[in-house]
Structures are given as structure tokens and as C-alpha cells.
Amino acid sequence: MRSAGAFCLGMPEPTGPVKIKVLGSGTSVGIPTIGCACSVCTSTDPRDNRLRPSILVSCGGVNVLIDTTPDLRQQALREQLTHIEAVLYTHAHADHILGLDDIRPFNYRRKDPIPIYGSAETIDALRRSFPYIFDVKRSESSVPRIEAHVFDSGPVSIQGLDFYPVRLAHGSGVSYGFRFGKAAYLTDHSDIPEESLPLLEGLEVLFLDALRHKPHPTHSTVERSLQWVERLKPARAYFTHICHDLGHERTESQLPAHVRLAYDGLEIIMESPE
Numbered sequence: 548m549r550s551a552g553a554f555c556l557g558m559p560e561p562t563g564p565v566k567i568k569v570l571g572s573g574t575s576v577g578i579p580t581i582g583c584a585c586s587v588c589t590s591t592d593p594r595d596n597r598l599r600p601s602i603l604v605s606c607g608g609v610n611v612l613i614d615t616t617p618d619l620r621q622q623a624l625r626e627q628l629t630h631i632e633a634v635l636y637t638h639a640h641a642d643h644i645l646g647l648d649d650i651r652p653f654n655y656r657r658k659d660p661i662p663i664y665g666s667a668e669t670i671d672a673l674r675r676s677f678p679y680i681f682d683v684k685r686s687e688s689s690v691p692r693i694e695a696h697v698f699d700s701g702p703v704s705i706q707g708l709d710f711y712p713v714r715l716a717h718g719s720g721v722s723y724g725f726r727f728g729k730a731a732y733l734t735d736h737s738d739i740p741e742e743s744l745p746l747l748e749g750l751e752v753l754f755l756d757a758l759r760h761k762p763h764p765t766h767s768t769v770e771r772s773l774q775w776v777e778r779l780k781p782a783r784a785y786f787t788h789i790c791h792d793l794g795h796e797r798t799e800s801q802l803p804a805h806v807r808l809a810y811d812g813l814e815i816i817m818e819s820p821e
């Protein structure tokens with residue numbers, strides 16, 4: 548692995564701090580959940596409103612979107628997002644891909660197609676889910692213009708920003724997290740395989756899946772992710788992909804100070820990614 552300090556090097560060279568913006572911190576159905584009147588779904592704390600899970604990573608004017616959720620339009624409007632340089636996919640579950648059509652307005656503002664990156668399995672699933680996007684025949688109406696790339700274990704370099712895929716177990720399936728600089732974003736994991744652990748050393752910021760307290764076949768829990776924090780020892784950890792079992796304030800009051808729940812709109816700035 549190239550040194551994490553290479554994050555802001557390359558051609559062209561993005562410079563300056565790395566900014567992580569949480570676009571959504573909720574589980575697949577979003578919070579509030581349709582038809583639910585529980586205390587979290589009806590909470591007036593804005594941090595209990597959770598759109599589907601995604602982050603935006605920005606460095607030197609380069610915007611990299613991780614996943615295109617069904618809430619992408621709302622997330623982009625909220626954050627006044629005007630351009631994206633690339634999309635990275637963690638896996639092809641509906642809550643992570645269904646907003647792909649919403650990248651069209653970003654296409655209007657640039658000449659080239661937008662590069663998207665995923666595992667072979669993810670890109671195949673995108674082809675099946677969005678045949679009209681991959682169909683080479685010209686369409687009368689506007690369709691997203693993308694250029695699909697398959698990643699393997701090596702880093703995905705986007706205008707000098709290196710993202711290392713981190714293989715994760717997601718129930719019986721696979722999902723990928725990404726390490727960039729001294730940060731890593733891991734959503735949708737039930738386990739982190741041993742061979743992925745070296746990529747998660749020396750982190751300043753680590754995002755982890757923490758659906759709820761009760762065990763789930765495809766997701767981590769608060770307790771399990773706290774064990775990962777103990778083992779991996781990031782300076783700070785943020786839990787995401789949160790369901791309505793966890794009220795923000797109450798849950799945070801039970802966590803160590805360096806572990807927080809992510810919330811929609813949370814911004815983390817890493818002044819020195821090296």
C-alpha cells in the first residue's frame with residue numbers, strides 16, 4: 548500500500564484538508580420509518596432524522612461520493628452540492644445504489660461521463676438494475692452518463708486521491724469499505740476479515756456500521772463495533788447505518804467520548820491527512 552500521506556499527491560494534485568460530510572446515517576428504510584410512531588421516529592432532535600447511508604469526501608475541490616442512495620437528490624440539495632468527480636460503491640444493496648439516476652444534473656455541468664467504481668459483483672448488479680444506463684443505444688431522454696470501472700484490491704486513485712478498498716463480510720455477502728488518508732468509512736458489515744485489518748491501522752477517523760443493540764445477521768451492533776474500536780484504536784470513531792432503536796442523545800451518553808454516532812450533515816475536517 549502506498550503511504551497514506553500520498554492521499555493529496557498525484558496528477559493533478561488536490562491540496563488542503565480532507566473533508567468528510569455525512570450525507571446520510573440511517574439504515575435502509577430511513578428514519579423516521581414509514582408508519583412508525585416510536586420515540587426516535589417522532590423525535591424533534593434533527594440528529595434522529597436519518598437519510599440512507601452515504602458520505603461525501605472532498606479534497607482540493609475534488610468531490611467523491613460514496614454510494615448513491617435513494618435520498619441522493621435531497622442530500623445533494625441540502626449540501627448545495629454542484630459537482631462530483633467520481634462515485635465509489637460499497638455494494639449493490641438498494642439503499643446504496645438506487646439514487647444513481649439522480650446524478651444526471653451533475654452530468655449537465657460537465658462534458659465527460661462521471662467515473663463510477665465498484666467490485667465486479669457490484670458493477671454487474673448495477674447493469675442489471677439500470678439497464679437503460681448501460682444500454683449503448685441512444686435514448687431520447689436524458690440518462691446518467693457514467694464510465695464504469697471495476698476495482699480489485701489496489702487503490703482507486705481519483706485525481707490524486709487514493710481510496711483503498713477494504714473487503715468486509717456483510718452476512719453471507721461482501722461489501723467494501725474505503726480507506727483514504729487516515730480515515731476509513733466502513734458501512735454494512737457483520738464482520739471485518741482478518742486480512743482487511745492492516746488497512747485499518749493508524750486511523751484518525753473510523754466510521755463503522757452499528758445498526759442497533761440487538762444482533763442482526765448482516766450488520767454490526769453498537770457492542771460489536773465498540774469491540775472493533777478497542778482493537779483498531781482509531782483516534783475517533785463514528786457509528787452509522789443506524790436504525791430507529793437508537794436515539795442519538797441517549798445512545799451517545801452511553802458511549803466513550805471518542806466514539807460518537809454519526810448524523811446527517813456532520814462534517815469532519817482532517818487538517819493534516821498525512
Ligand SMILES: [Zn+2]
Pocket residue numbers: 574575600640642643735788
Ligand atoms: Zn445498507
Ligand SMILES: [Zn+2]
Pocket residue numbers: 580583584585586587588589791
Ligand atoms: Zn420508529
Ligand SMILES: [Zn+2]
Pocket residue numbers: 638640717722735
Ligand atoms: Zn447492505
